[in-house]
Structures are given as C-alpha cells and as structure tokens.
Amino acid sequence: MIIEDDNEIGIALKIEDDEEIFYLSSASTPNHYFIIEGYFEKAKSLYEEKELVFIKDDRDSYKFNGLFNLETKKRDNQIAKNTIWKCTGLSVDEDAFMYVEEQSPVVLLLNNEMYGDYYCYLQSDDMVRNFDSKDYILGKFLYREDYAQKQKNDAIATKQKKDKEQQRIQALVAKYGQSNVDLAKQGRVKIGWNKELCKEAWGEPQSINKTTTAYGVHEQWVYSTSRYLYFDDGVLTAIQE
Numbered sequence: 001m002i003i004e005d006d007n008e009i010g011i012a013l014k015i016e017d018d019e020e021i022f023y024l025s026s027a028s029t030p031n032h033y034f035i036i037e038g039y040f041e042k043a044k045s046l047y048e049e050k051e052l053v054f055i056k057d058d059r060d061s062y063k064f065n066g067l068f069n070l071e072t073k074k075r076d077n078q079i080a081k082n083t084i085w086k087c088t089g090l091s092v093d094e095d096a097f098m099y100v101e102e103q104s105p106v107v108l109l110l111n112n113e114m115y116g117d118y119y120c121y122l123q124s125d126d127m128v129r130n131f132d133s134k135d136y137i138l139g140k141f142l143y144r145e146d147y148a149q150k151q152k153n154d155a156i157a158t159k160q161k162k163d164k165e166q167q168r169i170q171a172l173v174a175k176y177g178q179s180n181v182d183l184a185k186q187g188r189v190k191i192g193w194n195k196e197l198c199k200e201a202w203g204e205p206q207s208i209n210k211t212t213t214a215y216g217v218h219e220q221w222v223y224s225t226s227r228y229l230y231f232d233d234g235v236l237t238a239i240q241e
Contacts, residue, residue, distance in 0.1 A: 053144055
C-alpha cells in the first residue's frame with residue numbers, strides 16, 4: 001500500500017505475517033533493501049553450477065559491470081576472451097548501491113582454474129537484468145553448449161563469406177582480366193579504368209565533385225587532401241596522390 005503524509009510519499013511493506021511495517025521514503029527504492037525471492041531463485045536455476053564462456057573483450061565495458069576479483073573487490077579488465085568459468089553460486093553485494101543507484105546487488109560467483117575466484121553483477125552493461133539464456137548472458141557470457149554452437153555457426157558464416165568473395169573476384173577477373181584485378185588488389189589504379197575497378201582498388205571516395213558540360217561529365221573523387229581520381233564520362237583520366 002502507499003502511505004501519504006504532509007511531508008513525503010513512501011511505500012509501506014508488510015514483512016510476511018508480521019505486523020511490522022517497513023517504510024521506504026520517496027527517495028528510496030525497494031531494491032536497496034529487498035531482493036525478490038523469485039528473482040533470486042530463478043537466477044540460481046539458470047546459472048548456478050553452469051559453465052560459462054567469457055566472450056567479451058571487457059576493457060571497454062561499463063566500469064561497474066565487468067568481472068571483479070573476489071578477494072580484492074577490484075575490477076579486472078584483463079580477462080582473456082573465450083575462457084571458461086563455472087558459476088559456483090550467487091550472493092549479494094551489500095556495497096553495490098554506493099556506485100550506482102540502480103545497481104543490482106545480486107552477483108554471480110565465478111571460478112576459473114587460471115584466474116581463481118571472481119564475481120560479476122547480475123545485469124548487462126546497459127543496466128538491464130536479462131534472463132534470456134539464448135542471448136549473451138549479461139552481455140559477457142554464453143553457456144558452454146551455446147558457445148560451441150556459436151563456433152559452428154561462425155565457421156559456416158565465415159566459409160559462406162569467403163565463397164561469396166571468391167565468386168565476386170572470379171567475376172571481376174572474367175570481366176577485366178587477371179592483371180587488372182591483381183593491380184586493384186594491391187591498391188593501385190590505372191588510367192583508362194572505369195569506376196568499378198577504381199573502387200576495387202581505392203574503395204569508396206570521401207566525396208565526389210561532379211561537373212557537367214557540353215563536352216561530357218567530369219568527376220573528381222576525393223579520398224584525402226592529397227589523393228584524387230579524375231573521370232571523364234566514367235573513364236579514369238588522371239590520378240593525383
């Protein structure tokens with residue numbers, strides 16, 4: 001129920017069957033004082049005794065959401081990717097709120113054979129508590145079995161990308177000849193080339209300055225303050241670098 005008086009608005013919570021009322025002011029949040037039992041038990045069922053693979057480079061992570069050394073309580077941003085951790089249990093960090101007001105006090109207790117005992121807060125880097133096990137757990141981990149499947153999927157995707165690139169190169173060779181394609185791969189351009197080959201060699205320009213006259217269309221492709229390509233009616237006529 002909500003309690004209102006002349007000074008503030010707060011929340012009154014009845015503890016089990018006891019008549020004692022715990023009063024929270026409008027400046028407080030219940031998460032500062034209570035952990036919902038169902039929330040805690042669900043987390044235990046999802047993570048306790050599970051093997052998790054650390055799949056994130058934590059150096060750029062939000063500073064309160066990395067992995068913390070259990071003994072020193074200091075965040076460690078040098079944890080190697082793809083290391084395997086076992087969640088040995090869940091606990092509560094009573095000092096969580098001294099950092100961020102909405103910080104979850106629930107932490108996963110983690111152990112790795114090389115690093116030892118660590119913990120991390122039960123929320124993702126964007127401060128969202130997410131129990132979807134098929135997404136990256138807390139933005140940092142995958143279940144070991146999901147990680148194995150991800151490796152297979154990544155290998156398939158890499159092969160498909162490689163095959164597609166080979167097909168694209170073969171099409172260029174058939175269209176322009178092996179020697180021209182080899183030059184383009186080296187980042188070199190040649191007078192008389194068309195725009196497609198030039199893009200293959202130098203990539204997309206930063207900007208294009210186009211002039212249309214009675215004699216045709218002239219284009220200046222700008223790559224930097226000292227690198228330019230010049231086209232007349234789609235044919236490369238000058239190179240500046």
